[in-house]
Amino acid sequence: MKNSLFGRDLITTQDWTVEEIARLLELAAELKAAKRAGTATPLLAAKTLYMIFFDASTRTRNSFETGMTQLGGHAIYLSPDKMQISHGENAKDTANVLSRYGEAIAIRHCAFGEGNAYIREVARHASVPVISMQCDIYHPCQILADLMTIRERFGRDTRGLKLGVAWTSAPNYVRPLSVPQSLILLMPRFGIDVTLACPPEFRLMPEIEAQAKANAKAGGARFEISDCFEDAFAGANVVVPKSWGPLMTTRDTKQGLALIEQYPTWRCDGARMALGSPDLIYMHPLPADRGREVTDEVIDGPRSVVYDEAENRLHVQKALMALTM
Numbered sequence: 001m002k003n004s005l006f007g008r009d010l011i012t013t014q015d016w017t018v019e020e021i022a023r024l025l026e027l028a029a030e031l032k033a034a035k036r037a038g039t040a041t042p043l044l045a046a047k048t049l050y051m052i053f054f055d056a057s058t059r060t061r062n063s064f065e066t067g068m069t070q071l072g073g074h075a076i077y078l079s080p081d082k083m084q085i086s087h088g089e090n091a092k093d094t095a096n097v098l099s100r101y102g103e104a105i106a107i108r109h110c111a112f113g114e115g116n117a118y119i120r121e122v123a124r125h126a127s128v129p130v131i132s133m134q135c136d137i138y139h140p141c142q143i144l145a146d147l148m149t150i151r152e153r154f155g156r157d158t159r160g161l162k163l164g165v166a167w168t169s170a171p172n173y174v175r176p177l178s179v180p181q182s183l184i185l186l187m188p189r190f191g192i193d194v195t196l197a198c199p200p201e202f203r204l205m206p207e208i209e210a211q212a213k214a215n216a217k218a219g220g221a222r223f224e225i226s227d228c229f230e231d232a233f234a235g236a237n238v239v240v241p242k243s244w245g246p247l248m249t250t251r252d253t254k255q256g257l258a259l260i261e262q263y264p265t266w267r268c269d270g271a272r273m274a275l276g277s278p279d280l281i282y283m284h285p286l287p288a289d290r291g292r293e294v295t296d297e298v299i300d301g302p303r304s305v306v307y308d309e310a311e312n313r314l315h316v317q318k319a320l321m322a323l324t325m
């Protein structure tokens with residue numbers, strides 16, 4: 001069978017069809033089973049992935065780098081301060097040069113208003129696939145791992161499941177919009193009803209909310225927005241309580257952090273979890289702010305699947321690289 005995904009970028013799941021995503025998830029499941037069985041899968045022998053991190057990472061870096069090792073290839077960790085990007089080298093030159101050496105370029109760049117534009121500019125000039133490892137708008141690999149985790153728990157037919165995406169109050173820094181935005185875009189395409197719950201100042205990008213509505217209509221699912229935290233939990237099968245910044249209200253960090261402090265009760269706890277379906281699972285992409293976003297009782301409890309979710313980053317990214325590189 002011809003691999004129509006060879007050479008393709010992944011910057012948002014919107015660029016891939018439901019069938020292509022389902023195919024990636026099937027391969028991810030096969031690679032997970034092979035790893036568990038101790039079977040080698042050297043699908044990318046002698047191939048190289050360049051990983052450019054403008055922002056910190058634990059899961060993304062280690063799952064991509066480990067994934068390339070397991071596929072028989074090599075991943076190189078790069079940060080702009082150690083590259084000529086720090087002296088102003090542009091996306092075109094970086095893209096063209098790395099394309100002459102290796103087989104794919106992966107980038108994390110979360111600065112609001114800059115990250116997605118930079119990744120798209122690299123993709124415009126690269127002759128190899130460009131993979132987003134998270135930008136200011138999307139986090140496609142995280143959400144593919146989330147969908148894999150949901151399918152493992154509830155089966156491949158996810159139609160009719162209810163997902164709550166709930167804003168939570170977390171201090172110290174303004175977190176990107178990319179996780180909730182990617183969740184509300186992808187899950188309705190697989191028939192999952194989504195409720196987004198957030199205070200009014202924490203609404204997502206209007207064009208992403210509109211696209212999520214359109215995706216829900218096409219996928220035969222519901223997409224609702226509420227300013228009541230509990231609505232994300234009521235009757236839900238899956239809940240992702242996660243902080244993000246009020247970036248549609250203010251770009252000022254001090255003002256943003258002050259707004260976050262106005263809603264200290266937006267924290268996932270046992271009482272909120274009890275509002276869900278008896279099979280409700282708790283998900284979080286990590287890192288989580290324990291005590292502020294979620295109680296230890298929940299994140300360490302029997303409904304939490306956060307380590308499965310983190311593990312599945314490895315498997316979906318191996319499938320992604322094997323299909324595209």
Ligand code: CP
Binds near residue numbers: 057060
């Ligand atoms: N979930 C996630 O992307 O984790 P890192 O920021 O550690 O890569």
